[in-house]
Amino acid sequence: MLAAALIQLLVYLRYLAVAGQLLAVAFVSQRLGLAIPLRPLVGIPLALLAFNLCIHLWVRRHGEGGPWALSLQLVVDQAALTALLYFSGGPANPFVSLYLVPVALAAGALRIGPMAALTVLTAALYTWLLGHHIPLPHAHGQDFQLHVTGMWVNFLLSATIMTVVLGRFMAIVRDQRRRLAAARERAMRDESLLALGTLAAGTAHELNTPLTTMGLLLDDWSASDHAPGREDLAMMREQLMHCRNHVRALGDLARRGALGETTLESAAELAWDCIERWRLLRPGVQVRLRDEADPVMVRVDPGLPQALINLLNNAADANEATGTPDPMEVTVRLQGNTVLIAIADRGPGPRHSPPAALDEPRSGLGIGLLISNASVERSGGLVRQYPREGGGCVTEVELPLAREGA
DSSP states (O other): OHHHHHHHHHHHHHHHHHHHHHHHHHIIIIISOOOOOHHHHHHHHHHHHHHHHHHHHHHHHHOOOOHHHHHHHHHHHHHHHHHHHHTTTGGGSGGGGGGHHHHHHHHHHSOHHHHHHHHHHHHHHHHHHHHSOOOOOOOTTOHHHHHHHHHHHHHHHHHHHHHHHHHHHHHHHHHHHHHHHHHHHHHHHHHHHHHHHHHHHHHHHHHHHHHHHHHHHHHHHHHSTTOOOHHHHHHHHHHHHHHHHHHHHHHHHHHHHHHTOOEEEEHHHHHHHHHHHHHHHOTTOOEEEEEOSOSOEEEEOTTHHHHHHHHHHHHHHHHHHHTOOOOEEEEEEEETTEEEEEEEEOSSOOSSOSSEEOOSOSSSOOHHHHHHHHHHHHTTOEEEEEEOTTSSEEEEEEEEEEOTTO
């Protein structure tokens, strides 16, 4: 990636270099009146321009380039600079220090082998120029002043090039580090989800047998003269059915998660189903649902409902921490090409300034929020927290819209 980015940057810098070379030749020959060999000094930049056009077309067509492509271009640049210096004074030319620019680029982007080879080649070309060059004509006693002025221009040019190139280089390095850190974090989350999925599948398998046994015992008690009360039996049977349903859902979640399956669901129905499932866990907590969006569909990852339930639990815990009687509010609304599911509480508020990505939970171990973030991201969404007006926190889940059949 670094070599490809520097190749693209080199293409544009080479256009500027060709323009600068032609302007320098015109200035020296017309303004200063020095008798320099115009044909080679004009032909070399034009040949370099043709080479650059070919490289530019290749980059646009293929969109990539490796270290060897970068090495080839740097060699061509050094050869073109050597040819120009040969016809314009050789080592006496004030622009001879431009040899260092490709070497510096090679040091930052290439491995030790190609970098060392380019350095040796540059030293060999410079050494060859010591005995093979066409001297510049005299300028009537102003040779030294022209040389000093040329060195000043060369310094400004080299400093500008190195600032642009090294600035771009550091930006690429920072971007690579950021992407690597994000990839590492996603890998850790995926490993956690895989482990939890495996645990869920094992739990579903292990609980199925005792639950079946409990069902047989209940049937025996129902046929016995000394059976418990009918109301108690009905309640136990109902709870048993709930357990079976949850175990079946747990096994289905593990299977769909392993296969990477997703479903297409209505955003409002998704939020309502999650609230209904969550109320079985927290029957004493008041919650209101407001649907402010037209019927829209979202692509649902198998772990997304549980992620929303975890966020509802977190909001309920925040409400209980402050002892507020206000109910929680869940709002579903459209925003551009996304649907927002906002969970509002009256707790202590988020730990981060709004609107920021949810990196740390407000309390607890954070395992539920870690899983919630990963599940929402796998559905193409994002979780944010920001302070609620009047106190509290809003946890916002942003999900992309989906079309049926897409």
